[in-house]
Amino acid sequence: MSVLVLTVDQQGSRRSPDRVAETVAALAGVPTLRAFEQTVGDEFQGVLDDPAALPPVVEALLRDGTWHIGIGAGEVEEPLPSHARAGRGPAYLLARDAVTAAKSSPWHLRVCGADPAARALETTLWLWASVLARRTSRGWEVADLVAEGLSYDEAARRLGISPSAVSQRAQAAGIVESRRARELATELAARLLGKEPT
Known part of the structure; x- marks a missing residue:
């Protein structure tokens, strides 16, 4: 196994x-x-x-x-x-x-x-780590709300700031890049486990 x-x-x-x-x-x-x-x-x-x-x-x-x-x-x-x-x-x-x-x-x-996928997974996680390392506490606020399923507009209302401010924080926090990294890490982990990503 x-x-x-x-x-x-x-x-x-x-x-x-x-x-x-x-x-x-x-x-x-x-x-x-x-x-x-x-x-x-x-x-x-x-x-x-x-x-x-x-x-x-x-x-x-x-x-x-x-x-x-x-x-x-x-x-x-x-x-x-x-x-x-x-x-x-x-x-x-x-x-x-x-x-x-x-x-x-x-x-x-x-x-x-x-498996060569192990090196690819390591590279993906290193690159993702570099994105997360630049994320500020304000960026984490937005990222956590988005992870809960809130839209940017809903996050803006929760934080009491404008949607454009949320968008700016999300961009600085690398939320889109982080989502892609998670997807790729999941795919590579699936390859290592001999499974399809869930």
Whole structure:
């Protein structure tokens, strides 16, 4: 069975409080094959088999800005144990390699896998990360409302600003580019999982 194993390690954990528990709780609504859970120290792990689940996880972690993100794409030994941390197989080894490499990589993120789509996914996520890194708090306000399904006009009313101001914020925040990046990341994750995007 092909899966995506995410191994995520907190940056600078010796100098800051352990944020694993709150981050795992924040990701609880994401559909997973095996839920995110703390492994050792300041690290957590989860297993995904839904390509559409990857972008929201990556976006949340990049937005937070305090994580080394390793994604391993490959097979796991079956039957898969009930806890993510107990699994074995190539995808787990690749995720370990990825999170180690992420510590000295752009955007603290790496994707490892034998399929060429793994490199394409990594490139897509790096480019998306560069868009998100420029997004201001005002840009996130608009992006969050649009993600809830609001139109620009509805977002303008909610924020008490003009529709043109919302449009300007959306453009500066790279909302359209971000949407395209999510779509491409989902397609590439689907290819790695041997599935059609949902």
